[in-house]
Each structure stands twice: as structure tokens, then as C-alpha cells.
Amino acid sequence: xxxxxxxxxxxxxxxxxxxxxxADEPRLWPNLTADALGGSADLVAGxxxxxxxxxxxxxxxxxxxxxxxxxxxVLLAIGSMDTLPSPLxxxxxxxxxxxxxxxxxxxxxxxxxxAQPRLAVVLRGRPAVLPAALTVRYLDMSVEALRxxxxxxxxxxxxxxxxxxxxYGGVHTARPAAAAAMxxxxxxxxVPMLDLAEVVGPHVLGGxxxxxxxxxxxEGHAAVGAEMAKLVAPLLFTEEPREAP
Numbered sequence: 185x186x187x188x189x190x191x192x193x194x195x196x197x198x199x200x201x202x203x204x205x206x207a208d209e210p211r212l213w214p215n216l217t218a219d220a221l222g223g224s225a226d227l228v229a230g231x232x233x234x235x236x237x238x239x240x241x242x243x244x245x246x247x248x249x250x251x252x253x254x255x256x257x258v259l260l261a262i263g264s265m266d267t268l269p270s271p272l273x274x275x276x277x278x279x280x281x282x283x284x285x286x287x288x289x290x291x292x293x294x295x296x297x298x299a300q301p302r303l304a305v306v307l308r309g310r311p312a313v314l315p316a317a318l319t320v321r322y323l324d325m326s327v328e329a330l331r332x333x334x335x336x337x338x339x340x341x342x343x344x345x346x347x348x349x350x351x352y353g354g355v356h357t358a359r360p361a362a363a364a365a366m367x368x369x370x371x372x373x374x375v376p377m378l379d380l381a382e383v384v385g386p387h388v389l390g391g392x393x394x395x396x397x398x399x400x401x402x403e404g405h406a407a408v409g410a411e412m413a414k415l416v417a418p419l420l421f422t423e424e425p426r427e428a429p
Contacts, residue, residue: 187223216409235322271303309357
């Protein structure tokens with residue numbers, strides 16, 4: 185059996201130590217997980233994606249509907265971006281790209297990026313991109329939909345990562361409560377969760393990842409890929425997966 189993994193993710197799934205990469209880059213953790221399991225990974229992801237984007241993708245993307253028929257397991261690598269400080273409401277922040285003329289858009293974006301770390305500190309990381317209750321709600325709806333469509337389909341998730349990003353003033357106060365709420369939900373819904381803080385915390389907080397203080401170096405991707413393979417393997421096989429390269 186060559187398992188096919190359908191991975192929903194944010195930029196942590198496709199951003200490396202220097203910039204973003206195409207989904208088929210072999211050093212990215214979804215591909216390392218798939219390789220360790222002897223299969224392949226299909227990545228559905230976007231910059232800043234949160235649990236709401238996961239739900240929108242599941243319900244609105246016909247490519248996802250097609251992949252769901254072929255997937256042997258679904259990995260919900262979502263939740264880290266939900267916990268980031270969001271001084272400007274999401275609909276306004278994402279709406280900056282639509283401003284015209286171009287000069288106004290660039291000026292507004294520069295102003296926001298300059299204010300964001302200061303506001304994150306002043307407001308102590310609140311509000312977050314998505315409240316913990318909404319993150320859990322969208323995860324729950326997504327899992328319910330997946331299990332309605334494919335009752336025996338293995339589903340695995342992730343607890344939020346950590347960061348030391350200057351762009352957010354180094355603030356991450358929303359993470360503990362969100363991680364606790366997600367872990368409690370996962371126990372109730374029987375969804376195994378990979379704790380990213382345990383796996384890549386020293387890597388990120390020790391300054392070994394991307395200089396932006398949020399994304400991972402290749403060592404971080406390797407660690408996540410290997411640990412995720414160990415978590416998924418018992419759901420697919422009766423024997424241990426081979427070691428990721």
C-alpha cells in the first residue's frame with residue numbers, strides 16, 4: 185500500500201528557512217511524512233490559513249472534493265495562525281490588497297506592518313486572528329463533514345506552533361488557551377494531535393529556523409515530518425514506518 189495523504193495547512197507547510205517553496209519540494213514536512221510512510225502527499229494550503237480557511241476549502245474547492253475520494257488519511261495542519269495577534273480585524277487586514285491606486289495600497293500596507301508589532305505588545309496579543317472557540321468550531325465542523333463522507337478515514341491534527349517573530353512583537357499570549365481548547369476537543373473527537381511546540385519549539389525559539397522567527401529551517405521540517413509519520417502510521421499500518429531521510 186502506498187498511502188496518499190491529503191494535507192490542509194498554512195505557510196508552515198510550504199515555507200522553508202529562506203522563502204516559500206512549491207508543494208513538491210521534498211524537504212517540506214508533508215513530503216517527508218509521506219516518504220516515511222512510502223506514499224505521497226497532496227497539499228492544500230495558503231499564507232495565513234486558519235481553521236476557517238480549512239472549512240472554506242472543504243466546502244468550496246472541487247479539487248479537494250476529488251482528492252477526498254482518493255485520500256488514505258487527512259492531516260489538518262491548521263491552527264497555528266489562529267493564535268497570532270491581529271490588531272486589525274481579519275476582513276480589514278486581508279482587504280488591504282484590494283485598495284487602489286497601487287500607491288495607496290502600498291502605503292497602507294507599510295503603515296499596518298509598522299504598527300502591527302507595537303499594537304501586538306500594547307494590546308497583549310489580543311484579539312487573535314481567530315478566537316479559540318471558533319477554531320474548535322471550524323475544526324469540529326470539518327471533522328464531522330469528513331467523517332460523514334468517509335467514516336473510516338483517519339484524521340490527524342496539530343496543536344499550534346510557537347514563534348519569536350518581531351513582526352508580532354514576540355507576543356503569543358493567545359496560544360496557551362487555544363492549544364488547551366484544541367487538545368480537549370481532540371480528545372473528545374478522537375483526533376490524534378501532534379504538539380508542534382514540543383517538536384519544533386527549541387528549533388524556533390532557539391533561533392535555528394527562518395530569520396522571520398516563525399517559519400522553520402529544514403531541521404524543523406525533518407523533525408515534524410518524522411513525528412507526524414509516527415503518529416499516522418498506526419492508523420494505516422501494523423508496523424513502524426521507515427525513517428525519513
